[in-house]
Amino acid sequence: MSMSGSTFHRIGDMQRVAASTTALYTDKTIEVAMMLDITGSMAKRGKVDKIGDLKAAAKNAVQTMLQNQDPTNPRIRVAIVPYASGVNAGRLAENVYTERQGSFDLPPVAGGSLLVARTGKTTLPSFSDYISIVGAAMPNPDNCATERKDNNGKADLSADGPDTVRTDKNGKKYYALVNRDDHLGGGGMNRCPDAEVIPLTADSAALLDSIDDFRADGYTAGAIAIQWTYYMLSPQWRTAIKNADLGKGAADANPKKIAKVAILMTDDQFNTAFAGAGGGYNGQGNLARGNAEALCGNMKNDGIEIFTIGFDLNDKDMSATERDQAKAVLKGCSSKDTSSARKHYFEASTGVELDAAFQEIIRNTEKVALTQ
Numbered sequence: 001m002s003m004s005g006s007t008f009h010r011i012g013d014m015q016r017v018a019a020s021t022t023a024l025y026t027d028k029t030i031e032v033a034m035m036l037d038i039t040g041s042m043a044k045r046g047k048v049d050k051i052g053d054l055k056a057a058a059k060n061a062v063q064t065m066l067q068n069q070d071p072t073n074p075r076i077r078v079a080i081v082p083y084a085s086g087v088n089a090g091r092l093a094e095n096v097y098t099e100r101q102g103s104f105d106l107p108p109v110a111g112g113s114l115l116v117a118r119t120g121k122t123t124l125p126s127f128s129d130y131i132s133i134v135g136a137a138m139p140n141p142d143n144c145a146t147e148r149k150d151n152n153g154k155a156d157l158s159a160d161g162p163d164t165v166r167t168d169k170n171g172k173k174y175y176a177l178v179n180r181d182d183h184l185g186g187g188g189m190n191r192c193p194d195a196e197v198i199p200l201t202a203d204s205a206a207l208l209d210s211i212d213d214f215r216a217d218g219y220t221a222g223a224i225a226i227q228w229t230y231y232m233l234s235p236q237w238r239t240a241i242k243n244a245d246l247g248k249g250a251a252d253a254n255p256k257k258i259a260k261v262a263i264l265m266t267d268d269q270f271n272t273a274f275a276g277a278g279g280g281y282n283g284q285g286n287l288a289r290g291n292a293e294a295l296c297g298n299m300k301n302d303g304i305e306i307f308t309i310g311f312d313l314n315d316k317d318m319s320a321t322e323r324d325q326a327k328a329v330l331k332g333c334s335s336k337d338t339s340s341a342r343k344h345y346f347e348a349s350t351g352v353e354l355d356a357a358f359q360e361i362i363r364n365t366e367k368v369a370l371t372q
Helices: 050-066 090-095 113-119 127-137 204-212 222-232 235-243 285-301 320-333 351-371
Strands: 007-010 013-016 029-037 076-083 096-098 165-167 173-175 178-180 198-201 258-266 304-311 345-348
Touching (some): 050 204, 050 304, 090 127, 198 235, 222 258
Parallel strands (some): 029 076, 029 258, 096 178
Antiparallel strands (some): 007 013
16 A cells, blocks of 8 residues: 555555545654454465465555655554464563572562572663573573463453553562463464564565464464554553664654554454463463454554454354354454444455455555544
């Protein structure tokens, strides 16, 4: 999609935006975060190659959005959040607290033995010192992340940056790192995805290279992925993204100057959650869906427009109830349709339909920029 002129292009179909409308959004930038399902159910089966279809559609979407603009001064930036049983945070994993079996659910608190031993002080160290100390003491084996936890052990559904100061139930301070739950085994179906989160960028090559790394495996931790999609669009994560040398992060919310858009895609019902779960972590459909819808509500309250895509959700391998639950969470997450010409929830059964859904969302994103 080229927003720098009066046209944008779609493979096999030229769509033109009337030149008279471009003046309405020539100064508005667009941030798009794409949550992409690379779980085991996306694996190729016979002639059906869903992961291949996703790669092709996601690449086409990236190229459509980022073509015909100056990459040094882009008006459109795109982030991608591939996910399975968790999210590979890549270089942002320094902001992840790796739990150990039998350890506390919260990151180390001021006055605790680890920080006192390293700093000789009972006060909270600087954030940079904190993540260095915590990372060295509890290294992350695979850069994976699950949910951030609150001081009750439940999912923290905010978009706060990891450098936000929190207090535990005893009033002890710590930084709001995202958790890597100790129950995420890291092997088999709970193996961390190879493809890493890519924060907002206009570098199409980086995005396309990441998409090439997509490999279908694992369970469907949809709420964890929505959490990271939220982070990618949150200015509160800007410092962490800059510190990781991954770009400048999201801009401050300003509906007159910027449109923020999330695209959430899955081919299955959400089934994996760790925070607040007592066991059976890959069978937590109700908890995962509840967290997802709460996160989507927070995103919409922050002015983020949400589009959702259900891919092959009529798969007969799912029960009728599972199919209905998968569709319901996507419908609940999507923003309200403002007209019949701008819908937010899509279903796709084939690779061609998946590609068409992404392309229609891109066209609708222009309308978001026009109307916000």
